[in-house]
Amino acid sequence: MALTYTEIEQEKSIRIWTFFLVVLIFYFLIAAILGNLAKAFFALNGEAAGKASLFLSQKEFLYILLFALCAAVIHAAYSVSSAMPLIQRNLEAQNVDLSDKYHERFKRIVDEVNVATGNKYKITPIVIPTVAMNAFAISDNRRNAVIGVTEGLLSKLNRQQLEAVVAHECGHIVSGDSFQTTVGCALFGIYAAMLVGIGKVLRGGRIRSSGKGSGGSIILFLLIVYLVLNIMQFFYNLIRLFMSRDRELRADAIAVKLTRDPISLSEALYAISRGWRGLGYIDRNLESLFIINPARESVDEAEGFLPDLLSTHPPVSKRIAILAAMAHIDVKNIQEDVIAEEKLRDASRQIVGNERPRVMIINGEPVPPASPFSCPKCRQPLIDEEYEGAAVERCTFCEGVLVEKGRIPRIIIREEKGFTDRIKKMAVLTQKDGLRRMHDKAKAGATSYLKCPKCGQDMLRNFYTTVYLVEIDRCDMCNLIWFDKDELEVLQYLIENKKSG
Amino acid sequence: MVWIILGVLLLVAISVIAMYNQLVSIRNEVKNAWAGIEVQLKRRYDLIPNLVETVKGYLTHERTVLENVIKARQQAIDVSGVKEQGKAENFLTQSLRSLFAVVENYPNLKANENIMALQEELTSTENKISFARNNYNDWAMNLNKAVEQFPTNIIAGTFGFKREDLFEIEDAVVREAPKVKF
Numbered sequence: 001m002a003l004t005y006t007e008i009e010q011e012k013s014i015r016i017w018t019f020f021l022v023v024l025i026f027y028f029l030i031a032a033i034l035g036n037l038a039k040a041f042f043a044l045n046g047e048a049a050g051k052a053s054l055f056l057s058q059k060e061f062l063y064i065l066l067f068a069l070c071a072a073v074i075h076a077a078y079s080v081s082s083a084m085p086l087i088q089r090n091l092e093a094q095n096v097d098l099s100d101k102y103h104e105r106f107k108r109i110v111d112e113v114n115v116a117t118g119n120k121y122k123i124t125p126i127v128i129p130t131v132a133m134n135a136f137a138i139s140d141n142r143r144n145a146v147i148g149v150t151e152g153l154l155s156k157l158n159r160q161q162l163e164a165v166v167a168h169e170c171g172h173i174v175s176g177d178s179f180q181t182t183v184g185c186a187l188f189g190i191y192a193a194m195l196v197g198i199g200k201v202l203r204g205g206r207i208r209s210s211g212k213g214s215g216g217s218i219i220l221f222l223l224i225v226y227l228v229l230n231i232m233q234f235f236y237n238l239i240r241l242f243m244s245r246d247r248e249l250r251a252d253a254i255a256v257k258l259t260r261d262p263i264s265l266s267e268a269l270y271a272i273s274r275g276w277r278g279l280g281y282i283d284r285n286l287e288s289l290f291i292i293n294p295a296r297e298s299v300d301e302a303e304g305f306l307p308d309l310l311s312t313h314p315p316v317s318k319r320i321a322i323l324a325a326m327a328h329i330d331v332k333n334i335q336e337d338v339i340a341e342e343k344l345r346d347a348s349r350q351i352v353g354n355e356r357p358r359v360m361i362i363n364g365e366p367v368p369p370a371s372p373f374s375c376p377k378c379r380q381p382l383i384d385e386e387y388e389g390a391a392v393e394r395c396t397f398c399e400g401v402l403v404e405k406g407r408i409p410r411i412i413i414r415e416e417k418g419f420t421d422r423i424k425k426m427a428v429l430t431q432k433d434g435l436r437r438m439h440d441k442a443k444a445g446a447t448s449y450l451k452c453p454k455c456g457q458d459m460l461r462n463f464y465t466t467v468y469l470v471e472i473d474r475c476d477m478c479n480l481i482w483f484d485k486d487e488l489e490v491l492q493y494l495i496e497n498k499k500s501g
Numbered sequence: 502m503v504w505i506i507l508g509v510l511l512l513v514a515i516s517v518i519a520m521y522n523q524l525v526s527i528r529n530e531v532k533n534a535w536a537g538i539e540v541q542l543k544r545r546y547d548l549i550p551n552l553v554e555t556v557k558g559y560l561t562h563e564r565t566v567l568e569n570v571i572k573a574r575q576q577a578i579d580v581s582g583v584k585e586q587g588k589a590e591n592f593l594t595q596s597l598r599s600l601f602a603v604v605e606n607y608p609n610l611k612a613n614e615n616i617m618a619l620q621e622e623l624t625s626t627e628n629k630i631s632f633a634r635n636n637y638n639d640w641a642m643n644l645n646k647a648v649e650q651f652p653t654n655i656i657a658g659t660f661g662f663k664r665e666d667l668f669e670i671e672d673a674v675v676r677e678a679p680k681v682k683f
Binding site: 108111112113115116117118119257258260 | 530533534537541621625628629632633635636639
């Protein structure tokens with residue numbers, strides 16, 4: 001069993017390229033078989049029945065191969081060029097927000113690991129706004145690539161672990177995995193589409209019989225083609241899954257080569273496997289882009305012949321074992337360290353003092369930077385503040401805070417802040433009182449509204465959602481939300497509590 | 502008979518060309534990787550005067566630390582060669598570390614946004630230097646492998662391809678992990 005990362009990388013590369021060659025041969029083999037079947041069908045049922053041979057001549061064989069090659073090149077080229085934007089849209093990913101502490105750190109890490117690969121790719125970092133923990137990478141054939149991580153990942157891993165995950169994704173990029181996967185999918189997508197079409201016809205369509213061929217023999221022909229395609233598809237899937245698992249192991253090896261740090265990668269894998277990694281509905285084909293299978297199935301984590309055959313990712317325990325062996329430490333140490341770090345993070349949640357006003361030194365005196373906006377209540381200038389890593393603006397008089405709508409999911413996902421008993425009591429009161437307040441509001445009618453600090457229009461006052469009855473003021477033109485004192489903390493506490501049940 | 506000999510000669514010629522080209526390719530990658538390190542080092546050299554200027558006003562009583570940093574930077578710029586540069590860079594890193602240790606004692610300096618930003622930049626640059634060195638080491642290893650393995654060593658010897666040094670820690674004192682004593 002190979003131990004060093006260079007050996008693993010070499011061994012897996014040979015296997016992957018062999019498999020890919022088999023896939024290509026498969027593609028042309030299927031084209032030839034289909035062509036032969038078609039010729040046999042026409043030979044048996046057509047005008048020249050009995051005169052033509054049942055098998056392809058050499059020239060016909062070559063023509064079919066040529067045609068298959070053209071179809072493959074065109075479809076593959078189209079798929080490769082359209083894959084990246086399509087997948088990004090599918091996952092609702094967002095560009096990094098450089099005013100955000102975590103996003104900025106992520107961008108730095110991507111730039112640093114890019115240096116380790118020799119800067120051969122232009123890598124764009126993006127973030128998926130979900131609490132799940134996962135990461136993915138895609139590249140095209142023009143040396144552009146995208147690495148995406150979830151907000152949950154950014155908030156739960158430390159710097160070295162993030163580096164290891166980014167390096168794993170870079171491993172996929174520099175070995176051209178996404179390119180290979182897209183080409184494979186494109187090639188066999190043609191046959192998959194044929195399968196679907198034939199399936200529809202066989203299941204319910206009427207077959208018009210034209211010419212001398214009777215409907216029955218057409219159905220027989222289609223049935224045989226359907227059978228052949230199904231068998232080939234089954235074998236292709238097996239090969240595809242083999243390749244996918246080998247690719248993950250190779251990417252792990254490259255990650256260690258880039259960072260020289262197998263411990264951090266194994267810690268990151270363990271942490272991710274403990275948390276929720278799902279991302280909603282993910283197309284089967286997209287599974288292999290992610291560092292850990294987003295569709296958590298027991299098949300993935302089990303070992304044995306059948307699970308080994310049928311999952312896109314190797315079991316996490318196996319990956320951790322390989323990395324632990326590289327570092328000459330025990331797997332238990334890694335598990336204990338991850339759990340200890342988690343406990344430490346929970347215990348050290350700071351109740352006060354985490355918000356750091358950004359301070360500039362002017363003429364030797366510290367001066368907090370004033371934002372161009374003013375408090376809608378006190379009319380005083382707001383101060384830039386960093387809250388749970390996101391940039392918000394606070395009023396030092398009434399302690400209310402102005403937040404851009406898009407940053408709130410991040411604040412809720414991140415758990416730097418702890419909560420005082422006062423906040424917890426307020427949260428309980430908010431939920432209890434909320435319905436009564438809703439009725440009172442409806443009875444009272446119009447009240448005076450706050451004006452949006454940016455555009456000056458009236459802000460809408462309502463509850464954050466009907467489940468979380470925290471009263472806020474929002475301007476939907478500017479996507480800004482105003483929280484009075486403590487309201488943001490209460491909202492955070494309520495949602496976190498709901499998450500943990 | 503003649504055809505067989507011609508065929509064999511053709512095969513040999515093709516493999517010689519292939520091996521030579523591979524050696525050329527790897528050697529150029531090594532040069533590229535070395536230049537990559539230089540890019541990151543230059544970034545560090547450029548950040549340091551900025552840092553020194555910003556702290557000079559506050560650290561009027563810490564003259565020696567500042568002077569050490571300036572001297573180490575100049576030395577690192579002047580030196581050349583893998584081993585010498587490695588030593589000079591380590592020296593610069595240590596002097597920067599002493600400077601930041603001193604900065605810890607001045608709270609109003611620590612709160613300064615500019616200092617924090619510069620410190621982040623320097624840390625990031627140090628990481629990039631380390632990654633660039635990894636990359637260089639990997640390519641240097643590839644070159645050394647090609648130069649020493651059979652049959653490419655014959656081509657390498659004929660056409661003058663040489664081994665390259667890797668970045669290593671020579672000083673046994675530096676190599677030993679620092680013991681933390683309270």
